[in-house]
Amino acid sequence: MKKILMICAVILGFAFTASAQDNEKAEFKFNEEKHDFGKVPQGTPVTTVFVFTNIGKEPLILTEVKPTCGCTIADYTKTPVKSGDKGTIKITYNAASAQPFNKTIVVKSNAVTPEKYLNIIGEVIAKPASSR
Numbered sequence: 229m230k231k232i233l234m235i236c237a238v239i240l241g242f243a244f245t246a247s248a249q250d251n252e253k254a255e256f257k258f259n260e261e262k263h264d265f266g267k268v269p270q271g272t273p274v275t276t277v278f279v280f281t282n283i284g285k286e287p288l289i290l291t292e293v294k295p296t297c298g299c300t301i302a303d304y305t306k307t308p309v310k311s312g313d314k315g316t317i318k319i320t321y322n323a324a325s326a327q328p329f330n331k332t333i334v335v336k337s338n339a340v341t342p343e344k345y346l347n348i349i350g351e352v353i354a355k356p357a358s359s360r
Contacts, residue, residue: 253340254288254309257281265350268323278317278346282309284339292336293317299324300331300348319348326354 263276282288287308295302299322305315319333328351335344 252285254282254286254311254338255284255340256288256335256337256344257283258344258346261344262347262349263319265321265348268321268350268352270323270326270352270355273320273322274350275318275320276348278319279314280309280317281314282311285311286338287311288315289338290315290317290335291338292334294334294336295319296332296334299329300333302333304335317346319346321348321350323350323352326352328352 258278258280260278263278265274265276268274287310289308290304290306293302293304301320301322302317303320304317309315317333317335321329321331323329328349330347330349333346333348335346336342337344
């Protein structure tokens with residue numbers, strides 16, 4: 229019985245230590261994780277900026293920001309974001325094809341949640357045919 233209690237105490241001790249360490253790590257808090265561009269004219273690139281705050285204690289380091297298609301370009305804060313500071317992820321979508329879109333951007337970092345997904349949505353509207 230004592231062995232079982234000792235094993236439980238050790239396991240709980242590890243769990244609390246791991247939990248406390250997670251509280252020390254960096255962590256995101258985004259103003260928004262999904263942006264709706266609405267209706268976009270064909271051939272007109274559109275841009276949005278996702279702003280995040282590091283709500284963890286350690287500096288937050290973005291290791292990769294990768295759009296899931298070649299029609300989307302990402303630029304982001306490349307320096308460590310200190311606790312309480314803000315960083316940005318700028319996304320530009322090339323509205324070439326007239327159709328609805330829903331694109332995902334994968335954000336990798338040293339945060340407690342090491343992989344985040346941002347989304348942009350909207351509908352590209354065809355340019356009116358020019359009369360000659």
